[in-house]
Amino acid sequence: MKANGKNTDYSDRAKAERRLGWILAGPAFVIMLAVTLYPILQAFFDSLYAFRLTAPDEREFVLFQNYVTILSDPVWWRDLAVTVLITLVTVAVELVLGFALALVMHRALKAVRGWLRTAILVPYGIITVVSAYAWFYAFDISSGYVNSWFDWVPGIDPDLNWFAQASTALPVIMASEIWKTTPFISLLLLAGLAQVPDELTEAAKVDGATWWEQMRKVIIPNMKAAIMVAVLFRALDAFRIFDNVFIMTGGQYGTEVLSLLAYRTSITRLELGLGSAVSVLLFACVLLISFIAIKVFKVDLSGSTGGKR
Amino acid sequence: MGLASVLLTGCGPGDSGTPTLTWYINPDAGGQAEIAQRCTEEANGEYAIETSLLPNDAAAQREQLARRLAAGDDSLDIMSIDPPFVPELATFLAPVPEDVATSTTENTLEGALAGATYEDELVTVPFWANTQILWYRKSVAEAAGLDMSQPVTWDQLIEVASTQELDLGVQGSQAESMTVWINSLVESAGGTILENPEAPADEIELGIESEAGREAARIIGTIGDQGLGGPGLATSTENTSLTLFQGETGSFMVNYPFVWPATQGAVEDGTLDQSVLDDIGWALYPRVAEGQETAPPLGGINLGVGAASDAPDLAYQAIECIVQPENQTEYFLTNGNPPSNSEAYEDPQIEELFPMAETIRESLELAAPRPQTRFYNEISSGLQQTWTPPEQVEPETTPEQSADFITAVLRGERLL
Numbered sequence: 001m002k003a004n005g006k007n008t009d010y011s012d013r014a015k016a017e018r019r020l021g022w023i024l025a026g027p028a029f030v031i032m033l034a035v036t037l038y039p040i041l042q043a044f045f046d047s048l049y050a051f052r053l054t055a056p057d058e059r060e061f062v063l064f065q066n067y068v069t070i071l072s073d074p075v076w077w078r079d080l081a082v083t084v085l086i087t088l089v090t091v092a093v094e095l096v097l098g099f100a101l102a103l104v105m106h107r108a109l110k111a112v113r114g115w116l117r118t119a120i121l122v123p124y125g126i127i128t129v130v131s132a133y134a135w136f137y138a139f140d141i142s143s144g145y146v147n148s149w150f151d152w153v154p155g156i157d158p159d160l161n162w163f164a165q166a167s168t169a170l171p172v173i174m175a176s177e178i179w180k181t182t183p184f185i186s187l188l189l190l191a192g193l194a195q196v197p198d199e200l201t202e203a204a205k206v207d208g209a210t211w212w213e214q215m216r217k218v219i220i221p222n223m224k225a226a227i228m229v230a231v232l233f234r235a236l237d238a239f240r241i242f243d244n245v246f247i248m249t250g251g252q253y254g255t256e257v258l259s260l261l262a263y264r265t266s267i268t269r270l271e272l273g274l275g276s277a278v279s280v281l282l283f284a285c286v287l288l289i290s291f292i293a294i295k296v297f298k299v300d301l302s303g304s305t306g307g308k309r
Numbered sequence: 310m311g312l313a314s315v316l317l318t319g320c321g322p323g324d325s326g327t328p329t330l331t332w333y334i335n336p337d338a339g340g341q342a343e344i345a346q347r348c349t350e351e352a353n354g355e356y357a358i359e360t361s362l363l364p365n366d367a368a369a370q371r372e373q374l375a376r377r378l379a380a381g382d383d384s385l386d387i388m389s390i391d392p393p394f395v396p397e398l399a400t401f402l403a404p405v406p407e408d409v410a411t412s413t414t415e416n417t418l419e420g421a422l423a424g425a426t427y428e429d430e431l432v433t434v435p436f437w438a439n440t441q442i443l444w445y446r447k448s449v450a451e452a453a454g455l456d457m458s459q460p461v462t463w464d465q466l467i468e469v470a471s472t473q474e475l476d477l478g479v480q481g482s483q484a485e486s487m488t489v490w491i492n493s494l495v496e497s498a499g500g501t502i503l504e505n506p507e508a509p510a511d512e513i514e515l516g517i518e519s520e521a522g523r524e525a526a527r528i529i530g531t532i533g534d535q536g537l538g539g540p541g542l543a544t545s546t547e548n549t550s551l552t553l554f555q556g557e558t559g560s561f562m563v564n565y566p567f568v569w570p571a572t573q574g575a576v577e578d579g580t581l582d583q584s585v586l587d588d589i590g591w592a593l594y595p596r597v598a599e600g601q602e603t604a605p606p607l608g609g610i611n612l613g614v615g616a617a618s619d620a621p622d623l624a625y626q627a628i629e630c631i632v633q634p635e636n637q638t639e640y641f642l643t644n645g646n647p648p649s650n651s652e653a654y655e656d657p658q659i660e661e662l663f664p665m666a667e668t669i670r671e672s673l674e675l676a677a678p679r680p681q682t683r684f685y686n687e688i689s690s691g692l693q694q695t696w697t698p699p700e701q702v703e704p705e706t707t708p709e710q711s712a713d714f715i716t717a718v719l720r721g722e723r724l725l
Contacts, residue, residue, distance in 0.1 A: 050721060053379045054397050054683065065721075075724040141541040142549050164543035164698055252483035253543070253698065261724065267372055269686060269725060270379075278724075 040283065047277035053270035066277035075261070076278075080285075083257045086170070087238040090177045094234060095227070097178070098185030105186065106193045124183035132247035135176035139163070139248075166254035173244050173255065181237065185230045192226025193219070228299040235289055240282075258282050327357045328620055330386040330627055334360045335370055335610060340644035341389065348630040356623045358387070358631075367391045367485060371686075374398060378615055385615030386624040387631075390433055392424030392611055393679045396506075397686065399432045403614040403621040409434065413632050420676030421649035425611045427681055428507055432613070434628050435649035437637060439608030440672040441493070441563045442665065443592045449475060449560045450590065460603065462596045463494075463528045466561045470537045477532055478550035478562025481542040483697040488679060488689040489606045490563075491517075491696055494525035496604035496677040497597040503680035503688065510684055510719045515712045517692075522708035524597055526696070530707070533699025543698035555585055563594060565608065566669055570645045591665040593672055607676035609649060641666075647673065690725050691715035 010018070047066055051059045070076045101120055108116050123131065139146050139162040150156045162168045196219050204218045220227070242259040249255040251264070262282055266275025293299045334341040345358040352358075361384075363370040371394040377385055378401035390398060410431045414422060421438035425431055443461070450457050453469040470477045480486035495502055500521020504514040516522070532538050538545060539553050547564055551571060554562040562568070572589065575581035594605035612631065614624040630636075637648035638656045647669045648654060659666045680688055695711035696702055717723040 054375055054400070056379065069722060070724060073724045141544065142552055159540035161541050161543055164541075250483070264690075265724065268368065268690075270372075270375055274721075274724070 040280075043276040043279050043283075046272050047274075047280050049273040051271070051273040053272055059273075062273070066274050067281070069274065070277055070281060075256075076258075076281075078254065079256050079258050079261045082166070082170070082255065083239060083241070083259075086174055086177065086241055086257065087235055090174050090181075090238050091231060091234050093174075093178050094182045094185045095231060097182045098230070099189050101182065101186035102189035102193055105190050120186060121183045123180050126180070128180060128243040129247060131176060131180050132244045135172060135179075135244075136163075136248045139172050163249050163255075164253060169249050169253065169255045173241075173248055176244050176248075177238065177241060181234060185234055188226055188230040188233070189223070192223030192230075195226065196222045225299075228293070228297055231297075232290070232293040232299050235293070236286055239286060239289060258285070327354050328623055329357045329359055330620065330624055331384045332358050332360045332387040332627075332631075333363050333374065333385060333389060335363050335367075335389045335391075336365055337646065338644045340640045340646070343643070344631055344636050344640065347636070348627055351630055352627070356620070356627055358627055363389070367394075370394075371397075378402075378617075381617045382615070383617045383619050386618045386620065387628060388613045388615065389436070389610045390613050392421075392607065392609060393681075393685050393689070395425065395433050395611060395613070396427045396681050397683045398613065399427045399683075401616050402432055403616045403618060403624070405431050405434065405614075406622075406625055409625045409629055413629060416634070416650050416652040418649055418651055418670065418673040420607045420673045420678065421609060423681075424607055424609065424678045433611035434613075434625075434632055436610045436612050436632050437640060437646045438649035438673050438676075439565055439647060440669060440676045441489070441565055441594055441606045442668055442672050443595055444478070444554065444562045444564060444568055445590050445592065446554075446559055446561075446588050447590045448588050449473065457590060457592050460593060460596050460599075462599055466595055467528070467531055467535075467537060470560050471535055473560065474558075475560035476539040476553050476556075476558040477537045477560060478554040478564060479532060479538050479542070479545070479699075480547055480550055480563075481529075481533065481538050481545050481697065481699040482549075483543075483693045484546060485689060485693075486546060487693045487696055489608075490529070491525055491692055492679045493594065493604055493606045493677065494528055494597055495521045497594075497601065498524040499601060500525075501680075502692070503682055506680050506682040510687075510721075513682070513684065513688075513716070513719050515688075515715060518708045518712040521597075522712075523704040526702050526704040526707045528597065529696060529699050530702035530704060533702055536700075538699060543700070555581060561595075563606075566647055566663070566665070567645055569663060569665065591668050593668060593675070603675060604677035605672045605675055607673070607678045609646070649673070684719055687718050687725060688715055691718055694725070 048061060048063055049059055050062045050065070105113065105117055105120065138144050141147065141161045144162075146162075147156060147158045147160055151158055160168065162172055200218050200222065201214055204214045209217065240259050241257050242263070245251055245255055245257050245260055246263075251257070251260045258278070259282060262275060262278040265271050265278050269275070332341070332345055342360045345360050349357045363373055370391065374385070374388055374390065374394070375398060378398060413434045414425075414431065417435050418438060420440065421435040424438070425433045425435045445457060449469065453473065455461060455465060455469065466477060469475070480490060492502055495517065498521035500519050501516045504516045505512070508514070533542060536542075539558070541549055541553070545553070547567075550562055550564060551568055553559060554564075555572065555575070572581065572586055576583050576586050594603045596603045612628045614621050614628070618624055632650070634648065634650045634653040637650050637653035638659065640646055641648055641653065642656075642658055642662055645663075647666070651670065654666055654670050663669070679685065682688065691714050692711055695714055696707060714723065718725050
């Protein structure tokens with residue numbers, strides 16, 4: 001809520017607008033606090049206990065012992081590494097692919113543009129669990145077709161059990177994630193592309209800039225806000241990946257991610273204290289990513305909507 | 310039918326003031342809903358049973374039951390519970406009345422009874438019992454010169470599979486099936502995974518770091534290392550090993566009795582040749598060492614009553630009806646789930662539909678339950694993580710590693 005100066009700088013009209021803004025957004029803000037802040041605080045409170053759901057009488061206050069246990073455990077660091085790897089690879093690939101698709105959609109002939117957008121959006125419309133199963137069954141050694149159709153590709157043979165080691169399972173998980181969410185990024189980037197004023201590209205063309213120069217010097221700098229928002233959204237999403245891993249490997253053989261660890265500790269083991277601590281740490285990671293994006297990479301979420309005028 | 314019963318959940322008086330009991334059932338071919346209806350009719354207005362469906366796999370069933378029980382959900386009148394989860398849920402169950410305990414366990418098979426008991430007390434009522442037997446291709450056994458009327462050992466199976474270049478049907482996935490396999494091997498070798506099942510978490514002593522544990526690791530490791538479980542071993546479940554067994558490289562398989570109706574169904578559907586079905590034989594679960602009795606895996610379903618139920622007495626009355634031998638027989642015939650009551654095997658139809666019924670019954674007498682402890686989930690997950698993939702299991706290191714890991718997890722020093 002920091003203004004560009006003191007409150008007195010605002011005209012009466014601006015003040016009235018601000019008030020109206022609060023009145024309109026206030027109820028939603030309160031509800032958001034109730035449904036997000038309360039569970040977060042409850043999770044933090046629970047994380048200070050050794051508490052097993054099936055042994056409610058043995059609940060014991062242990063202060064930060066759960067955090068010590070988690071942070072000194074190789075499982076946490078392995079899962080964190082897997083999560084970060086998935087995030088980095090998928091976001092990078094999606095950004096490149098998504099940009100290419102956005103360009104295609106942007107430049108496409110009017111007659112096919114609608115069809116093209118629909119076609120590109122299809123994977124995003126599929127429920128993640130369903131797409132995860134589709135990818136699982138395609139690569140599964142007993143029911144899948146990938147091994148038999150692509151056995152001419154070096155490294156693929158009928159006896160390759162994709163989900164039996166991380167080195168082959170993770171690429172499949174990442175590929176399914178990329179397949180599923182590239183349309184999302186390309187839509188955000190398409191919106192960014194549409195915001196680049198035509199005059200600028202025209203002027204660059206007149207000045208004799210090549211396609212690549214137009215891209216580098218005019219288009220990409222002008223859609224930086226859209227790119228950074230797309231990256232931030234996808235990075236947060238990818239960091240919380242769950243469905244794909246849960247369906248395809250269940251986290252076995254070194255493919256476990258942090259949200260699956262939180263799930264297994266709280267839901268499967270019913271260790272609510274330890275599980276809450278994992279969730280709180282996961283939440284801290286997500287906060288950290290947002291912080292880095294907003295402060296270091298200067299993602300402006302109010303962006304080009306005119307909020308800073 | 311399943312959907313209708315899910316929609317009809319909820320406790321409370323029916324139209325005529327009849328108390329309604331909710332029975333949380335594991336998915337089946339409709340047999341439990343059928344029994345619920347029959348018992349409702351028999352009750353003559355004293356109570357009505359409605360069924361509510363639990364998730365598909367056993368671990369997810371346990372999660373839901375544990376959450377609901379811990380929350381004091383009073384709709385948990387009757388629950389279908391997998392035996393290894395009984396101790397963990399026992400504190401939330403209404404005690405079994407003595408007369409019910411006596412009447413429902415009169416002819417219960419040894420293994421099934423062990424799975425329903427915790428701390429020497431019957432805490433659930435056995436409903437049906439499951440066990441793995443050894444399925445084999447008659448042609449393979451014949452070619453190898455094995456006399457299948459005599460007990461066979463794992464080493465013999467390994468020998469045949471490796472000389473004839475065939476695959477063994479075992480479950481090597483990082484899942485509950487791995488614990489089932491390890492437990493049977495350790496028990497068959499005369500050991501036990503858990504020395505003191507009733508101890509608190511930090512005092513639990515594991516028996517896996519022993520000669521029996523090393524024998525189990527040797528067998529699993531050899532099958533994994535020599536690739537005898539097929540290329541999909543590391544992710545193989547009961548269904549995958551069945552597919553492997555039905556294929557060209559099938560030889561022997563350890564698996565549950567569902568294999569039989571499933572194979573017959575495949576032949577009827579035309580997806581499998583009749584000759585495969587004709588070639589299938591069965592025997593008791595393989596032994597670890599010659600001269601030492603086998604200890605086959607035990608599964609099945611027991612019935613429990615939630616402590617928060619509004620009508621535990623009626624629920625137990627309903628259970629007495631549900632587990633009657635006739636119902637168990639019928640359930641076996643229609644759904645393929647073997648009875649826990651020895652009397653229920655006497656129906657001549659059983660022999661006709663399940664020619665291996667006698668082997669199943671015998672197997673259930675010998676079956677050894679998995680560790681009966683409140684910390685079963687930790688022990689099982691710990692085993693699964695350290696004993697997979699099978700090709701990396703080593704008799705010298707794996708039992709020790711898993712014992713150290715599980716102990717640390719139980720003491721709260723490690724994540725699982």
